[in-house]
Amino acid sequence: xxxxxxxxxxxxxxxxxxxxxxxxxxxxxxxxxxxxxxxxxxxxxxxxxxxxxxxxxxxxxxxxxxxxxxxxxxxxxxxxxxxxxxxxxxxxxxxxxxxxxxxxxxxxxxxxxxxxxxxxxxxxxxxxxxxxxxxxxxxxxxxxxxxxxxxxxxxxxxxxxxxxxxxxxxxxxxxxxxxxxxxxxxxxxxxxxxxxxxxxxxxxxxxxxxxxxxxxxxxxxxxxxxxxxxxxxxxxxxxxxxxxxxxxxxxxxxxxxxxxxxxxxxxx
Amino acid sequence: xxxxxxxxxxxxxxxxxxxxxxxxxxxxxxxxxxxxxxxxxxxxxxxxxxxxxxxxxxxxxxxxxxxxxxxxxxxxxxxxxxxxxxxxxxxxxxxxxxxxxxxxxxxxxxxxxxxxxxxxxxxxxxxxxxxxxxxxxxxxxxxxxxxxxxxxxxxxxxxxxxxxxxxxxxxxxxxxxxxxxxxxxxxxxxxxxxxxxxxxxxxxxxxxxxxxxxxxxxxxxxxxxxxxxxxxxxxxxxxxxxxxxxx
Numbered sequence: 130x131x132x133x134x135x136x137x138x139x140x141x142x143x144x145x146x147x148x149x150x151x152x153x154x155x156x157x158x159x160x161x162x163x164x165x166x167x168x169x170x171x172x173x174x175x176x177x178x179x180x181x182x183x184x185x186x187x188x189x190x191x192x193x194x195x196x197x198x199x200x201x202x203x204x205x206x207x208x209x210x211x212x213x214x215x216x217x218x219x220x221x222x223x224x225x226x227x228x229x230x231x232x233x234x235x236x237x238x239x240x241x242x243x244x245x246x247x248x249x250x251x252x253x254x255x256x257x258x259x260x261x262x263x264x265x266x267x268x269x270x271x272x273x274x275x276x277x278x279x280x281x282x283x284x285x286x287x288x289x290x291x292x293x294x295x296x297x298x299x300x301x302x303x304x305x306x307x308x309x310x311x312x313x314x315x316x317x318x319x320x321x322x323x324x325x326x327x328x329x330x331x332x333x334x335x336x337x338x339x340x341x342x343x344x345x346x347x348x349x350x351x352x353x354x355x356x357x358x359x360x361x362x363x364x365x366x367x368x369x370x371x372x373x374x375x376x377x378x379x380x381x382x383x384x385x386x387x388x389x390x391x392x393x394x395x396x397x
Numbered sequence: 398x399x400x401x402x403x404x405x406x407x408x409x410x411x412x413x414x415x416x417x418x419x420x421x422x423x424x425x426x427x428x429x430x431x432x433x434x435x436x437x438x439x440x441x442x443x444x445x446x447x448x449x450x451x452x453x454x455x456x457x458x459x460x461x462x463x464x465x466x467x468x469x470x471x472x473x474x475x476x477x478x479x480x481x482x483x484x485x486x487x488x489x490x491x492x493x494x495x496x497x498x499x500x501x502x503x504x505x506x507x508x509x510x511x512x513x514x515x516x517x518x519x520x521x522x523x524x525x526x527x528x529x530x531x532x533x534x535x536x537x538x539x540x541x542x543x544x545x546x547x548x549x550x551x552x553x554x555x556x557x558x559x560x561x562x563x564x565x566x567x568x569x570x571x572x573x574x575x576x577x578x579x580x581x582x583x584x585x586x587x588x589x590x591x592x593x594x595x596x597x598x599x600x601x602x603x604x605x606x607x608x609x610x611x612x613x614x615x616x617x618x619x620x621x622x623x624x625x626x627x628x629x630x631x632x633x634x635x636x637x638x639x640x641x642x643x644x
Contacts, residue, residue, distance in 0.1 A: 275590075310506050
């Protein structure tokens with residue numbers, strides 16, 4: 130009796146292991162067999178992923194995806210995703226990999242695998258007129274700075290950095306107030322400000338400070354794809370070592386973020 | 398004093414009633430400044446709107462047609478548009494036209510958001526006050542005015558010394574209503590980032606996530622604030638009552 134039970138358990142375990150290993154190799158083998166890597170990126174988030182005049186998705190994250198495809202020796206296919214469908218696309222297998230400005234959170238880690246180390250981080254920065262010649266957070270102390278009501282960094286900016294916050298319900302009001310000179314700058318997510326600054330109407334403005342309070346971004350893959358995840362981990366580590374992402378930032382006209390410098394220092 | 402503040406930290410631990418506005422120094426500071434801003438804003442707007450009401454009601458009785466028309470359109474404009482839309486109109490619309498630039502070429506707004514709130518809310522409540530005073534003036538017996546005229550009073554002197562004091566007493570209950578509404582309307586200045594009580598409270602509850610507690614704090618604070626205004630207005634109403642006149 131005992132023997133029988135044991136053998137059932139053992140065979141169950143064996144089956145489980147077989148199943149797991151089959152799943153492990155699944156995506157990476159499939160990609161190589163198909164000869165195509167399908168990556169979900171943003172198509173509306175300049176300069177990380179946006180459409181060029183010919184309708185092709187280009188940007189910093191598109192370049193990262195291209196680099197991964199090159200390393201795998203396969204062709205690249207980019208699929209536009211948005212925040213509300215990117216995780217579902219990954220789970221359904223519509224995309225093999227997601228590089229779509231996604232913040233790394235514990236909740237998301239429960240439903241997909243997020244690649245360690247994180248490849249990027251957004252932070253809070255200030256957009257101000259170039260003529261103000263803002264060079265450090267000290268210079269913003271005691272000045273009126275537009276904010277968005279309810280943003281998580283509002284308290285820290287006012288308490289620790291001494292800004293005089295002028296918080297509006299939405300970004301449209303804050304940008305209008307900035308233009309009217311009601312505040313000397315607008316403190317907001319740096320990656321969103323970068324996109325806004327690329328518009329010609331903000332030609333006289335800049336984002337001169339070092340970003341604060343970084344929130345890391347992670348690439349996502351389906352759960353259980355260990356081989357693929359390991360390969361991606363190695364790739365991201367290599368990017369950090371060589372400073373490849375900082376170089377891409379420069380290419381797309383973004384000021385180099387201190388987060389990437391830290392990562393480069395860490396992995397050297 | 399610290400022990401008093403710290404008691405609220407204990408209260409949070411013991412009951413979950415998170416009154417950061419007492420034990421967190423930063424929150425205490427901003428809530429106090431928000432309260433003061435609301436009081437200041439209310440006081441300024443009350444005084445200005447009453448002045449607008451008195452002057453407007455006098456101009457309404459002007460012999461010049463054009464003056465009467467101007468007052469009429471002023472009332473129509475401010476009474477028939479929502480105060481929030483007026484705030485936006487002044488701050489974002491008119492404000493962007495009134496800016497100048499400093500030596501370095503930076504845009505400098507001529508009028509700050511607090512000033513715009515005072516202007517806009519005073520004009521808004523003032524439009525109602527004109528009508529409130531008009532009803533008081535019309536309730537003053539025609540014969541009283543004729544008596545003043547026959548004694549040689551000019552129109553202005555008769556208005557200031559005879560009609561207005563009587564009209565004021567008749568108008569007070571309606572005026573109270575409007576001023577109470579005005580104090581409550583100051584919360585709208587939140588939309589143009591005037592750091593009044595609702596604005597600072599929303600900042601506090603976004604940071605501390607104590608939304609229900611702060612909602613109750615706001616409710617109680619406004620109740621007490623408006624309650625004290627009503628109390629003083631009633632006392633004043635009784636103090637200036639002319640025995641035998643009016644109700």
